[in-house]
Amino acid sequence: MSGSYWxxxxxxxxxxxxxDKLVGTLVADGLTPATDASTADVVVVNTCAFIEEAxxxxxxxxxxxxxxxxxxxxxxxxxxxxxxxxxxxxDALPEVDRxxxxxxxxxxxxxxxxxxxxxxxxxxxxxxxxxxxxxxxWAYVKVAEGCDRNCGFCAIPSFRGKQRSRSTESxxxxxxxxxxxxxxxxxxxxxxxxxxxxxxxxxxxxxVREVADRVPWVRLLYLYPxxxxxxxxxxxxxxxxxYFDLSLQHVSPPLMRRMRRWGDGQRFADRIDSIRAREPEAxxxxxxxxxxxxxxxxxxxxxLRFVDEVDLDxxxxxxxxxxxxxxxxxxxxxxxxxxxxxRLAELSxxxxxxxxxxxxxxxxxxxxxxxxxxxxxxxFSEAPEIDGIVTFTDEVSPVLIGSFVEVDxxxxxxxxxxxxxxxxxxxxxxxxxxxxxx
Numbered sequence: 001m002s003g004s005y006w007x008x009x010x011x012x013x014x015x016x017x018x019x020d021k022l023v024g025t026l027v028a029d030g031l032t033p034a035t036d037a038s039t040a041d042v043v044v045v046n047t048c049a050f051i052e053e054a055x056x057x058x059x060x061x062x063x064x065x066x067x068x069x070x071x072x073x074x075x076x077x078x079x080x081x082x083x084x085x086x087x088x089x090x091d092a093l094p095e096v097d098r099x100x101x102x103x104x105x106x107x108x109x110x111x112x113x114x115x116x117x118x119x120x121x122x123x124x125x126x127x128x129x130x131x132x133x134x135x136x137x138w139a140y141v142k143v144a145e146g147c148d149r150n151c152g153f154c155a156i157p158s159f160r161g162k163q164r165s166r167s168t169e170s171x172x173x174x175x176x177x178x179x180x181x182x183x184x185x186x187x188x189x190x191x192x193x194x195x196x197x198x199x200x201x202x203x204x205x206x207x208v209r210e211v212a213d214r215v216p217w218v219r220l221l222y223l224y225p226x227x228x229x230x231x232x233x234x235x236x237x238x239x240x241x242x243y244f245d246l247s248l249q250h251v252s253p254p255l256m257r258r259m260r261r262w263g264d265g266q267r268f269a270d271r272i273d274s275i276r277a278r279e280p281e282a283x284x285x286x287x288x289x290x291x292x293x294x295x296x297x298x299x300x301x302x303x304l305r306f307v308d309e310v311d312l313d314x315x316x317x318x319x320x321x322x323x324x325x326x327x328x329x330x331x332x333x334x335x336x337x338x339x340x341x342x343r344l345a346e347l348s349x350x351x352x353x354x355x356x357x358x359x360x361x362x363x364x365x366x367x368x369x370x371x372x373x374x375x376x377x378x379x380f381s382e383a384p385e386i387d388g389i390v391t392f393t394d395e396v397s398p399v400l401i402g403s404f405v406e407v408d409x410x411x412x413x414x415x416x417x418x419x420x421x422x423x424x425x426x427x428x429x430x431x432x433x434x435x436x437x438x
Contacts, residue, residue, distance in 0.1 A: 003041030004034035008065060010058055011048025013186045013221065013385070015079055017142040019046045021129040022078070022106060038068045044106050047081035050156065051321030055081060059093070066095040074098065076106045084159040102126055102160075128170060130177070137370060137402035138182035138217075138384050143171055143207065147188040148196070149224070151249075152260040152327040153289060153320060156188060163189060163196045168207055175214050181370055181402055182217035182241075184384065190220055191227035205235050212239045216404070217370065219383060221245045225271060226262040233275055241380040242282040244275060249289050251306040252299035259292060260327060265306040272310055283381040285314035290347065291340035292320045294333035300343050307350055313358050314387050314415075315351040317344050359388065359412040366422065369407050371400045377407075379417075388415030396421055 005026045009019040022044065023033075034040035043065050047058035058081045066075055076098045077089060083101040085092075090099055100106045103126055127145045146161040147154075165187075175183055185208070187193060194203025204220075212218045218239045223232075225246050236242060250256055251265030275282050288303060307315065319340045322329050362381075367390070369377035374395040382388055393410065407419035 002030050003032075004039065005031045005042040005044065006034045006037040006040035007044045007046060008037065008061055009046045010061060011046075011050065011054060011080065013140040013184065014142050014188070015046050015048060017131075017140045017186065018079065018126055019044075020131040020134075020139075021126055022046070024129055024131045026106070027132065037065050038070065040069070040073060042074050042076060042106070043069050044076045044078060047077060047079035049080035049084045049159070050154075051318070051323070053319075053321065062093060062096065076100055078102075078104075078106055080159060084155070127164065127166060131174065133177060133179045136384075137180055137372060138184060139178045139180045140184045140186050141171060141174055141178075141211075142166075142186050143190065143193050144187040144196075148192065149189060150260055150327070152258060152331070153249075153292060153323065155323040155326050158325055160188065163187075163192060165194050165196050165203070167197075168194075168203075168210065171207065172210060172214065175211055181215060181404070182219060182384075183211055183215050184219045184221060185211065186221045188222065189224055189227075190222045191224055191232060202229065202231065205231050208232075208235050208239065217241050217380070219243055219380075221383065222247055224262075225268060228271060233278060237279045237282070242275075242279045243285070243380055243383065244272075244282060245285045245383065246272075248286045250292065250295075250299070250303060251288075252295075252302045255292060255295055255299045258294050258328075258331060259289075265302060269306065269310050272312075283314075284310075284312045285316075285383065285387070286312055287316040287318065288347070289320050290317055290343045291335040291337075293328055293331035293335065295320075295335050304347065304350065307347060307354070311354055311358065312351075313381060314355060315347075317347045317351070319344060355388075355415055356412070359415060359417060362409050362417060363412055365409050367407055367409060367419070369405050369419065371396060371403055371405055373401060374398055377405065377419075388417065390417040390419050393418060393420045 007019050007022060009016050031042065037043050045058065045062050045065060048054040049058065062077060069075060074097045075095060077096050078100040082089065082099045086099050086101050089096060127142065144163055144165040146163045147157050148163045191204050193207060208218055219241050220236060223244065223246055225248060236244065248268055249259060249261055251268060253264040256264055272284060367379040369379050369390055371377045376389045376391045378384065378389055390407065396405065406422045408422055409417050409419050411418035
């Protein structure tokens with residue numbers, strides 16, 4: 001097979017990992033990367049279908065790429081939209097040449113002529129595919145697929161399946177081949193890694209330790225709060241990246257029960273306080289759903305108080321999306337869209353003020369940064385692609401990209417920081433404390 005490819009990735013970091021692995025298969029098939037979608041022989045859209053907004057973005061992207069592609073090219077849809085609505089997509093989007101659900105090679109996906117047997121016989125395990133070395137100094141590494149939880153708002157288990165953890169050996173082999181300074185471990189339920197393998201609880205702890213032996217920075221995304229044990233907190237802080245991405249979703253006890261979620265605002269606040277006592281410099285991120293069926297003004301006020309009092313570094317707020325087949329879709333108490341919009345605006349305005357204040361508090365301090373380009377880097381407090389960045393007052397040498405430098409924070413501009421480079425630091429994750437080296 002010959003020609004060129006272009007992959008457009010939508011959705012979460014887990015999708016980016018899938019795209020990286022698809023790149024490996026396309027290159028192995030003899031394809032080369034195109035300079036843009038309009039010149040590619042194969043245009044792949046790796047879609048998201050988590051909520052209605054994501055599905056609409058996926059469809060809009062498919063249609064836009066169809067308009068701009070060559071008439072001889074092949075337009076392929078893969079990812080969550082293809083898995084969840086594969087049969088319907090064939091009828092709803094005649095622009096698409098192939099729909100390739102998980103595990104079906106994009107070059108061999110089901111076609112309109114009914115080439116399903118060929119696709120089925122060519123299935124592979126996307127989770128275990130090799131991938132090329134990273135072009136950035138960091139990389140996401142997916143350690144498991146699917147989820148065993150039954151949250152009231154989430155349809156992911158219905159099309160991603162039950163949790164299926166990779167072996168530690170396969171993960172470490174992937175890490176070794178990436179050539180990066182920071183590995184970001186991701187999964188739908190990261191702290192539950194290994195639980196499905198019948199080898200005991202808390203395999204995530206040993207995995208983090210082993211990855212930390214190979215790279216200077218290890219970051220964890222998507223931690224279910226009930227699984228955030230003292231042992232896991234200690235190992236996260238011990239990596240030099242005390243960054244906690246906690247999947248909280250709400251704080252009101254009645255609403256949490258309707259969401260089929262563990263916890264409440266007091267439990268979450270106590271846990272965050274205990275982590276800050278262990279590591280005062282720790283950074284926190286979370287996401288919250290607004291407008292879940294039955295959410296009252298009291299529930300909303302409880303969330304506002306929590307956000308105001310707990311002082312998280314980063315927060316995302318999302319309107320509830322009614323997902324077919326979920327528990328929440330059958331509940332009464334629908335919240336009007338106009339009211340959801342008001343609540344979202346109120347929460348976002350509050351969190352913007354908190355984030356600005358927390359960033360200003362860092363001015364005058366010294367931090368250790370991973371250089372991502374000649375113009376900016378990140379400290380442990382900023383996850384790649386989703387949080388702010390740290391820009392340099394003067395451009396640094398390109399040879400420093402992928403290395404660590406020590407900087408003085410001189411200013412804050414909204415979510416971003418401005419820093420001057422003090423000296424290049426050794427690539428050693430054990431230098432000093434998180435506050436002085438992170």
